[in-house]
Every structure is written in C-alpha cells, then in structure tokens.
Amino acid sequence: MKMFYQALRRRPAMAGYDLALVWAVLILLAIGLIMVYSASIAAAEVDRDTGFRYSYFLTRHAAFLAVALLAGFAAFQIPIRLWQQYAPYLFLIGTALLILVLVPHVGREVNGSKRWLSLLVVNLQPSELMKFFVVLYAADYTVRKAAYMHSLLKGFFPMFLVMLLTGALLLAEPDFGALAVITAIAMGTLFLGGFDWRLFGGLIIMLVVGFVGLIYSSEYRYKRLIGFMNPWDDPYGKGYQLSHSLIAFGRGKWFGVGLGASVEKLSYLPEAHTDFLMAIIAEELGFAGVATVVVLFGWLTWRAFAIGMQAAKLERYYAALVAQGVGIWLGVQSIINIGVNMGVLPTKGLTLPLLSFGGSGIMANLIALGVLLRVDWENRQLMRGYTV
Amino acid sequence: MAYTTNANLVLRLQFWRAWLTLGALLVLFLALIGRAVYLQGYQKDFLREQGEARYYRVIKLEANRGTITDRNGNPLAISTPVQSIWASPSDMEPLHASQLALLSKALSVPLEELTRKLADTKRDFVYLKRQMNPDAAQRVLELRIPGIFKQTEYRRYYPAGEHMAHVIGYTDIDNKGQEGLELTRESMLAGKAGSRHVIRDRHGYIVEDVTGVEQPKDGQTLTLSIDQNIQYLAYRELKKAVEENGAKAGGIVVLDAKTGEVLALANMPSYNPNTRAKLDPARKRNRALTDVYEPGSTMKPFTAAAAIESGKFTPLTVINTAPGSMTIGPNTVHDAHPHGALTVEQVIQVSSNVGASKMALSLEREYLWEFFDSVGFGTPPHSGFPGETPGRLRPWKSWRPIEQATMSYGHGISVSLMQIARAYMIFATDGEIRPITFQKLVAPQPGRRVISAETAQALRKMLEMATQPGGTARKAQIVGYRVGGKTGTSHKLDGGSYVNKYVSSFVGMAPISDPRLIVAVMIDEPSAGKHFGGAVAAPVFSQVVAGSLRMLGVPPDAPTQNILLPEPDVPEIKEET
Numbered sequence: 001m002k003m004f005y006q007a008l009r010r011r012p013a014m015a016g017y018d019l020a021l022v023w024a025v026l027i028l029l030a031i032g033l034i035m036v037y038s039a040s041i042a043a044a045e046v047d048r049d050t051g052f053r054y055s056y057f058l059t060r061h062a063a064f065l066a067v068a069l070l071a072g073f074a075a076f077q078i079p080i081r082l083w084q085q086y087a088p089y090l091f092l093i094g095t096a097l098l099i100l101v102l103v104p105h106v107g108r109e110v111n112g113s114k115r116w117l118s119l120l121v122v123n124l125q126p127s128e129l130m131k132f133f134v135v136l137y138a139a140d141y142t143v144r145k146a147a148y149m150h151s152l153l154k155g156f157f158p159m160f161l162v163m164l165l166t167g168a169l170l171l172a173e174p175d176f177g178a179l180a181v182i183t184a185i186a187m188g189t190l191f192l193g194g195f196d197w198r199l200f201g202g203l204i205i206m207l208v209v210g211f212v213g214l215i216y217s218s219e220y221r222y223k224r225l226i227g228f229m230n231p232w233d234d235p236y237g238k239g240y241q242l243s244h245s246l247i248a249f250g251r252g253k254w255f256g257v258g259l260g261a262s263v264e265k266l267s268y269l270p271e272a273h274t275d276f277l278m279a280i281i282a283e284e285l286g287f288a289g290v291a292t293v294v295v296l297f298g299w300l301t302w303r304a305f306a307i308g309m310q311a312a313k314l315e316r317y318y319a320a321l322v323a324q325g326v327g328i329w330l331g332v333q334s335i336i337n338i339g340v341n342m343g344v345l346p347t348k349g350l351t352l353p354l355l356s357f358g359g360s361g362i363m364a365n366l367i368a369l370g371v372l373l374r375v376d377w378e379n380r381q382l383m384r385g386y387t388v
Numbered sequence: 389m390a391y392t393t394n395a396n397l398v399l400r401l402q403f404w405r406a407w408l409t410l411g412a413l414l415v416l417f418l419a420l421i422g423r424a425v426y427l428q429g430y431q432k433d434f435l436r437e438q439g440e441a442r443y444y445r446v447i448k449l450e451a452n453r454g455t456i457t458d459r460n461g462n463p464l465a466i467s468t469p470v471q472s473i474w475a476s477p478s479d480m481e482p483l484h485a486s487q488l489a490l491l492s493k494a495l496s497v498p499l500e501e502l503t504r505k506l507a508d509t510k511r512d513f514v515y516l517k518r519q520m521n522p523d524a525a526q527r528v529l530e531l532r533i534p535g536i537f538k539q540t541e542y543r544r545y546y547p548a549g550e551h552m553a554h555v556i557g558y559t560d561i562d563n564k565g566q567e568g569l570e571l572t573r574e575s576m577l578a579g580k581a582g583s584r585h586v587i588r589d590r591h592g593y594i595v596e597d598v599t600g601v602e603q604p605k606d607g608q609t610l611t612l613s614i615d616q617n618i619q620y621l622a623y624r625e626l627k628k629a630v631e632e633n634g635a636k637a638g639g640i641v642v643l644d645a646k647t648g649e650v651l652a653l654a655n656m657p658s659y660n661p662n663t664r665a666k667l668d669p670a671r672k673r674n675r676a677l678t679d680v681y682e683p684g685s686t687m688k689p690f691t692a693a694a695a696i697e698s699g700k701f702t703p704l705t706v707i708n709t710a711p712g713s714m715t716i717g718p719n720t721v722h723d724a725h726p727h728g729a730l731t732v733e734q735v736i737q738v739s740s741n742v743g744a745s746k747m748a749l750s751l752e753r754e755y756l757w758e759f760f761d762s763v764g765f766g767t768p769p770h771s772g773f774p775g776e777t778p779g780r781l782r783p784w785k786s787w788r789p790i791e792q793a794t795m796s797y798g799h800g801i802s803v804s805l806m807q808i809a810r811a812y813m814i815f816a817t818d819g820e821i822r823p824i825t826f827q828k829l830v831a832p833q834p835g836r837r838v839i840s841a842e843t844a845q846a847l848r849k850m851l852e853m854a855t856q857p858g859g860t861a862r863k864a865q866i867v868g869y870r871v872g873g874k875t876g877t878s879h880k881l882d883g884g885s886y887v888n889k890y891v892s893s894f895v896g897m898a899p900i901s902d903p904r905l906i907v908a909v910m911i912d913e914p915s916a917g918k919h920f921g922g923a924v925a926a927p928v929f930s931q932v933v934a935g936s937l938r939m940l941g942v943p944p945d946a947p948t949q950n951i952l953l954p955e956p957d958v959p960e961i962k963e964e965t
Contacts, residue, residue: 042589046534192405235438236478236510243438249427250435263443266589287428291421298417305410312401320401324409331413335420342423 032355075370097126139321142193177350256286451579454607471525480535579607613649684878687798748796757784875921
C-alpha cells in the first residue's frame with residue numbers, strides 16, 4: 001500500500017534534469033544571440049578589424065554558442081565527485097593561465113587590458129574560466145575546512161591568501177569586474193558553508209570601512225568613483241558611455257523602439273554588443289525586454305540555490321556549495337552588469353552572462369550550468385534511490 | 389580521520405544562510421527592475437531629449453535660386469549645383485598625418501588651415517571647402533574619412549559678367565542677394581529652403597527621416613526687360629568712349645520709348661560679378677540710378693516744352709539772344725557763341741543759354757516747377773532698384789530769378805541719368821510718360837499725359853534739328869534712321885563752385901518719325917581733350933542706336949544717304965552747358 005502511494009507521488013515521472021532551468025538558459029542564449037547580432041551590425045560594418053562584414057559577430061557568437069553548448073553537455077557527464085577531486089588542480093591551472101596572460105608577447109592586450117591568450121583562431125580569457133574554478137575550489141575549500149568555520153586564522157586566512165594572490169593577478173591585467181565576481185563567489189561560499197556569521201559580519205564591515213576610507217583618502221579616486229553617479233556633468237567626456245546607455249533605456253520606454261531600430265548601437269554607445277548589450281535590449285525591446293531578462297536571471301539564481309539546498313538536504317555539501325556558487329556567480333555578475341548599464345554601479349568591464357558577445361565567458365557560463373544540472377541530476381538520482 | 393575533520397559530521401549547511409543570500413540577490417534583481425521602471429517610465433523624456441540632442445539634426449535642403457533671363461530668355465544669372473565639403477570634428481577621430489595630407493591635397497586647402505578647422509572637437513559642423521565642382525568633391529569623399537560629408541549647394545553664375553553687373557548685382561556665398569536685382573527681387577528669386585528632420589549615426593550618416601521631407605520650393609524665373617544684345621552693345625560702346633576720353637566714369641540707359649522698359653543699362657567702371665574678391669565699392673555703384681549730375685543743356689527741351697505749353701511761345705516765336713549774354717542781378721548768363729534773334733526751335737538747335745533763360749523767366753516759378761515735377765525730376769523713378777536717387781529739384785518758393793534762368797539750361801538742378809532718359813519719353817510718345825521697369829511687360833503700363841501731342845512733335849523736330857548741320861549733335865546721326873537728341877556739357881560743381889571738369893551727355897531718340905528707343909549717355913570727366921557732349925557722348929548714342937534698331941528690326945525711316953554734313957566752311961556748333 002505504501003509503495004503504491006509512493007508510486008503515485010512519483011507521477012508524473014520526474015524528469016532527469018531541471019527542465020525549467022534549461023529553458024531559462026536557452027531563452028537567455030537565444031535573446032543573447034539575436035541581440036548581439038542586432039547590436040553589432042552597425043559596428044561590424046564600419047570596422048576594419050571585422051573586414052566590414054555586418055554578420056561578423058553573429059557568426060562568431062553562433063559558433064561560440066555551439067562549442068560552449070557541447071562543452072556544457074560534456075561537463076554535465078562528469079560526476080561531481082571528480083570535479084571535487086580535481087578542483088585544486090583546476091584552480092592551479094587557472095592561476096597559471098592568469099600568470100601567462102601577464103607575460104609579455106603571450107598575453108594579448110586590448111583597450112589597455114591584458115586579459116586574453118591568443119589560441120590561433122580565438123582568444124581565451126582566463127579570468128572567465130577562473131570564475132568557474134573559484135566556484136569549484138571555494139566549495140572544496142569550505143568543505144575541507146568545515147571544522148574551522150569559526151576561526152579567522154584557520155578558516156578564513158588561508159582562503160584570504162589565495163584570494164589575495166588571485167586578486168593581485170586580476171588587478172595586474174586589470175580586470176576589476178572579474179575580481180568583484182570572484183570575491184563575491186569566495187566570500188559567499190564561505191558564508192554559505194557556515195563561516196561564523198559574527199566574524200563574517202565583522203569582515204564585511206572592515207571591508208566596507210576600508211573601501212570607503214580608501215576612496216575618501218584620495219580626491220582622484222573619489223571623483224572617479226562617484227563620476228558614474230552623474231554622467232550628465234560631463235556627458236561628452238567621462239560620462240559619455242554611461243549617458244548613452246541611459247539614453248538607450250529612456251528611448252526604449254515600455255515596449256522599445258523595435259528590434260533593429262536602436263540608434264545608440266550606431267556607433268554612439270561603445271561596447272554595445274558586449275558590456276552594454278543590456279542598454280541595446282532596453283532600447284529595442286523596452287522595459288518588457290529588460291524585465292524579461294532580469295526575471296530569467298532571477299529565476300536562474302533561484303534554481304541554482306534551490307538545487308543547492310536540495311543537495312544539502314541530501315547531505316551532498318560539496319555539490320550544494322558548487323550549485324549555490326554558480327548561483328552567486330551568475331546572479332552577482334548579471335546584477336553588476338545590468339546595474340552598470342543602468343548607471344547605479346561604476347563601470348566595471350563585466351559582460352552580461354550568457355548574452356554578451358565573448359567566447360570564453362559563454363563557455364565558462366555553460367560549463368558551470370552543466371555542472372549545476374549535473375548536481376540536480378545526481379540529486380534526482382539519489383532521491384530515486386540510485387547511487388551516483 | 390579525526391572527528392572534527394570529518395566534514396560530513398561537522399558541516400551542517402544552515403538553510404537560513406542560503407535563503408538570506410538568495411533573498412539578497414533577489415532583492416537586488418527587484419531593485420534593478422525598479423531602476424528600469426524609473427529610467428524607462430519616468431525619466432524617459434529627459435533621456436530622449438538628451439538622445440535627440442546628440443543625433444537629431446535638421447538638414448536644410450537648398451532651394452534652387454530662380455534664373456534671371458533677358459527679355460528673349462537668354463540666361464543672365466543661373467545657379468549651378470556645386471558641392472560643399474564639411475566635417476563634424478566632434479564625431480571624428482584624430483586623423484593620421486597621411487590622411488590629413490591626402491585630404492589637404494584633395495580639397496586644395498592648406499594643411500595648417502585644415503588642422504585648425506578640425507581642431508575644435510566640440511563643433512559638429514565646419515565647412516572645409518565651399519562650392520567645389522562635383523568631381524573634385526567626389527574625390528574628397530572617396531578618401532572615405534569618417535565624419536566628412538558633402539552638401540549640395542548652388543553657385544550663382546553670371547554669363548554676362550561685367551556687361552550686366554550693375555543691373556543683375558550678385559549674391560553672397562549663401563545665395564543671398566547683395567546688390568542689384570538679386571537684392572531687390574530676393575523674395576521672388578530665393579524660393580524657400582526645405583528641410584529634413586533626420587537621425588544620424590555617430591559617423592554622421594543619415595539613418596532615418598523622423599518626419600516627412602519638406603521639399604524646397606525653387607525660386608521663380610525673373611524675366612527682365614533687358615535685351616542682352618543691346619546691353620552688350622551699350623556696354624561695349626560706353627566702355628570704349630570712357631576709355632578713349634580718359635573719363636572717370638560713365639553711364640548709358642536704353643529705354644523702350646513706347647513701354648518704359650529698360651532695354652539696357654550700363655555703367656563704367658564695372659566689375660565681374662563672378663569673381664568679386666576685393667571689390668572696390670565705387671565699382672559696384674549703379675551710377676545711372678544712384679548718382680546725380682547737373683544735366684546741362686539736355687534740360688533745354690523741357691524748358692522749351694513748358695514755354696510752348698504755357699501758350700506764350702510757339703516753336704517759331706523769335707527770341708533775341710544778342711549779344712550772347714544776359715545780366716540777371718549780379719549774375720550773367722553766357723552763350724558759347726553769340727547769336728542774334730533765334731526762334732524757339734533754333735534756341736534748342738544751337739543750344740542757346742540766353743534763349744532758354746528768357747523763356748524760363750517769362751514763366752511763373754510755380755508753373756515751371758510743376759512742369760519739371762511732372763516729368764519726374766525730384767522724385768525717384770521707382771524702377772524697383774535699391775538706392776535710387778530722387779535727384780534735386782528745389783521747391784519753387786525758394787527760386788531766385790538767376791536760379792530759374794540757370795535751371796532752364798540744366799544747372800542748379802540735379803538728376804540721375806535714368807530720370808532724364810525717362811523724362812524724354814514725353815517727346816517720344818506724343819506727350820505721355822510711363823513708369824520705367826526692369827521687368828519684361830506683357831502690355832505697356834498706362835501713360836500719363838504731360839504735354840500735348842503737337843508740342844511733343846514740335847520738340848521732336850527741334851531735337852532732330854540739333855543733330856543736323858547747324859546743330860550741336862551732328863555726330864549722333866546714323867545711316868537709315870532719322871534721329872533726334874540734345875547734347876549737354878556741364879561744368880562740375882566742386883565745393884560749391886563750378887570748376888573746369890565736365891559731364892558730357894547726350895539724350896536722344898530714334899527713329900524720330902516714330903521713336904522706338906530713348907538712349908541717354910553720360911560721360912563723367914572726359915580728360916582726353918574733348919569734353920563737349922556732341923563730341924564725347926553723341927557718338928556713343930549713334931553707335932548704340934544704330935545697332936539696336938537693326939537688332940530690333942525697326943524699319944528705317946530715312947534713305948541710306950541721309951547723313952547731312954555741314955558746308956566745309958561752316959564752323960561746328962558747340963554748346964557750353
């Protein structure tokens with residue numbers, strides 16, 4: 001009898017993976033593909049580097065997507081156990097790549113930042129992969145140091161040193177955006193892993209105080225930072241990019257000027273197909289488009305945390321922290337990117353995950369989502385009584 | 389493995405931490421939505437305005453300025469499309485030295501000037517070169533430098549050049565009339581510029597039209613009364629006379645005697661309206677309309693006409709002009725050659741000052757003033773030209789007898805060449821005067837009768853006599869046509885007194901049997917020996933009239949052997965004034 005009810009409760013048959021999450025990702029990727037194309041046509045047409053081909057970014061983005069989807073599918077095949085096992089090595093590889101980027105003649109410099117390694121046809125951006133490796137490593141670290149989560153010295157300090165090294169490498173590029181995301185992942189994972197909340201709170205307060213002190217100690221830094229708050233003071237100089245981004249939002253109104261009809265993408269807004277893709281979405285698709293993307297990212301974050309909590313209930317703590325780390329990553333990065341586009345955060349140089357043009361970013365995002373789905377799949381397997 | 393290091397035993401993931409983190413992230417997502425509502429729902433108008441300030445432009449579409457043609461449709465002022473190259477420095481990235489050099493060469497603008505023009509990166513419109521020919525402009529655009537554009541404009545071209553400069557005038561580089569008919573008929577010629585409201589991309593290329601294109605309205609064609617051929621002839625003869633006589637200036641007016649249309653008007657010195665850089669303002673003056681001079685003896689026919697109209701004289705009334713001078717108060721009126729008793733006809737023929745003065749003094753001041761006034765002296769001719777002078781005819785109440793006398797032979801009164809030419813219309817048209825016009829008329833404007841037909845015919849006879857042996861203007865005669873006219877040689881006033889500088893003039897008409905043309909010639913300060921109107925101005929008249937009558941196909945009214953030469957031993961009659 002009891003077995004009968006259990007059998008009833010299992011209906012409808014539970015899928016092997018989180019269908020809603022997969023759909024959210026696919027929708028975001030589709031929006032990204034369309035909008036990267038729309039946002040890049042005008043720029044590609046007049047750019048010598050693209051050979052004046054209007055579809056330059058579309059074809060490359062589509063190719064990246066195909067490869068990244070394959071990579072994500074491959075990541076899905078790998079048991080979490082193995083990810084945990086190799087997390088420290090992956091993290092070391094990531095660090096090595098970050099060092100390699102800084103080596104003269106090896107790292108490629110674009111717009112004053114050394115962020116890329118040239119791999120014949122494509123450029124690899126190690127900092128994007130590093131975000132994924134930090135998710136894996138921070139989870140592994142937290143699980144290993146579970147006993148010291150009350151200790152500043154033994155629990156926090158080793159992680160702090162590792163992050164200091166990584167942070168230094170990222171600052172050398174410089175890539176403030178990646179640093180912010182990686183710091184958020186590491187701190188978030190520690191917090192989720194049970195690090196003493198009083199110490200955590202103290203650290204946060206110290207961080208904030210230190211940061212504010214740093215800013216107020218130098219007029220230059222202060223001006224630089226608050227510059228973003230008032231793009232209209234110098235709309236043709238420092239506030240140029242942001243003011244154009246805001247204009248794009250304003251022009252879009254509730255339902256947008258229509259797909260393809262953006263004016264800002266006509267070489268007014270720099271980085272329209274990468275960091276400021278959201279502004280073009282806002283202009284062409286309006287508030288409706290913005291809200292859709294934000295809700296999808298919110299949903300994505302929610303699912304990542306839900307999968308993580310499910311894993312925790314199953315006492316799979318590493319998997320739980322990895323899932324939630326992915327959630328923090330995608331959540332924080334999308335919030336920062338959209339916030340920058342809307343002028344509430346200073347310009348960081350962060351792409352919009354899953355949407356913006358950029359092979360390394362999408363590759364890292366989809367591998368991470370593959371791992372997240374793997375966590376979910378393993379959860380479901382365990383709940384069905386299988387082993388993983 | 390020690391108890392404390394077993395993660396599975398120690399680690400109890402607390403769900404409040406996950407909920408708190410997730411909650412914080414979701415709150416931030418909500419905040420973003422709130423920010424989007426603010427930007428896209430409430431701040432949108434401000435943002436749109438900011439956007440429009442950056443890529444919204446109103447582009448002027450130049451209207452094609454109307455063509456000016458002569459009465460036969462020959463173009464006198466035409467607008468040809470040209471390209472102006474302009475740049476938007478605010479949208480441009482700094483150019484390489486090689487690009488600048490290429491640009492400088494293609495524009496033929498010096499490198500320093502180009503650099504200076506492009507230096508102000510705040511500006512989004514600066515002309516690099518105006519009015520290039522379309523091929524040269526195309527070569528500039530083929531350099532494919534972003535932020536450099538062309539604009540179609542029209543350049544005014546005057547095929548007749550200096551021959552017609554004073555009538556047509558010219559426009560400035562923005563196609564606004566500056567002088568002459570280009571200025572006075574601006575509203576008719578200019579048309580109305582259209583506009584496009586467009587959105588442009590960063591490189592300045594037009595993306596779309598925001599509203600419908602407002603098409604420019606081209607200016608209307610202005611058909612002048614001028615006859616290009618007569619104008620060329622008149623200018624050429626005037627120029628020749630001015631140069632041969634070493635004169636300071638000169639003017640000629642050719643009127644259609646029947647309609648009042650101006651067939652030609654030329655002045656010396658002139659200028660080329662196509663290349664008018666560094667132009668002396670004196671050259672620009674349309675002297676025939678703007679400058680006054682004392683008409684001298686060319687006034688006498690009006691004195692005679694007034695005298696006959698008064699009823700006190702007939703053409704054959706005898707006036708004693710001996711001994712060739714006449715005292716009025718402290719002043720004396722002289723004749724160049726003393727004559728004895730002269731009929732009114734002869735007074736005109738030999739140009740006797742004493743005779744004219746006696747006629748004038750026998751008339752009421754008021755009557756004489758009214759007569760002068762009725763032929764247009766003292767009022768502008770209203771030809772529709774800028775800067776017309778009314779001349780100078782003082783009120784009759786202030787006339788003293790000596791002034792009344794001198795005015796009868798054209799001193800103490802000032803007129804423009806156009807005024808005197810028009811006034812002669814009363815003799816040419818059997819007594820009627822018409823307004824003059826520079827526009828081709830479909831039908832003549834109504835005339836106003838000033839003198840009777842009989843008087844006019846009598847005066848025509850006197851004017852013809854003046855061109856025949858015994859008259860002062862024998863050199864005005866032409867083959868095949870009978871002509872009539874009056875010479876004038878007046879001393880110029882300098883600082884209130886008469887000096888030995890002259891204005892030589894001739895006003896005449898042909899064919900005298902039924903006048904078709906009135907030609908007035910004025911030569912200012914001839915200095916090459918001759919200064920009598922009969923010697924300096926009359927030949928210009930005869931050349932112009934002869935050519936013009938043939939061009940107009942006017943049937944001759946005299947046999948070809950009509951020129952009457954004086955007996956070899958008779959001295960040439962010359963007038964002083």
